[in-house]
Amino acid sequence: MPGVTTLRLRPEDPADTGAVRRVLAAAFARPDVTTPPEVGLVDELRGSDAWVPELAMVAEYGGEVVGYALLTRVRVKSDDHVAPALALGPVAVAPHRRRIGLGTAVVQAAIEAATELGERLVVVLGDPAYYHRFGFGRADRMGLTSPWSGLGDPWQALVLPPATSGEGPPPRGEVLFPPPWSKV
Template identity: 65%
Template sequence: MTTARLRPEGPADVPGVRRVLGEAFARPGVAVPDEVTLVDALRDTDAWLPELAMVAEFDGGDDDSIPEDAETFGQVVGYALLTRVRVDPAGFPALALGPVAVRPARQRRGYGTAVVWAALDAAAELGERLVVVLGDPAWYERFGFAPASKLGLTSPWSGLGAPWQALVLPPDVSGAEPVPPGEVRYPPPWSQV
């Protein structure tokens, strides 16, 4: 079984993160995927929360098929990003999950699930209450995501139906302010995706 060290992204990780995103979202005829450009642009905004940009760093574990000097040893193999969004008209602070990526050679080994859990756990520890995502419902339901429409949340992507999802963190806090319905407002870099 392979293992990973999960931690917030540091300045030295930027090239590795760009590589993971570039490989995971590669499309024919596209030199730099939108997801790479999005993350680069978000780093320069108030929406960027460095403690919620999580990487999975390959550490080899007991996977004998990967020699210790392999290209991926000690390198970023997975990524999950949470950035600040707001629910208007209340101005309720929330988080957007995405992009989430794993290097293609390391997919289906649990890195994606692990790095998303690390990001969600870090958000809960910081007292965050709401996370939204646009993605495959079958994959994101394992984390507790459900259709955002059930919370009365809309966005530029709410017309897509089931892929527009939300998760209330933590789910069982008594006395916590309820999540208000409204329009989820994303920072400007998201409009480029």
């Protein structure tokens, strides 16, 4: 149909690396830095054991990569146990494509993919007004701590539906981020 622009949500392909870097650089551009730290964060996470290829989601709009949402592996450490979880971020939309729902769509696609993989918990540091729409709530109220716990409302978590009815409660404890996160 002429004039119809299509949205495609899919996992990142290795050929998307340059386009993803451009989206991140434009979305997080600041006059005081040449390359925003979010670009380096994604580059470093790609080469780490925190990387889950199925959970690096791009939004393609009209054939152009214009949105990105990344879920990577973190661990939740309690007194006697370490459980897997995911961290959401960065989330980015190219400035010329903002305010048409692409950010919401790509985040939702990442969360749905994580649910399909049987993941139980996602944490994020971000605007509560934005992330509340996906079901995120204060992480400290769910028994989760991190270097960002002191920020209050922006430190958030989302419990995903269990893959099987026999699964216990989601993990509680200290969320341990992989080393690349310490640079952001």
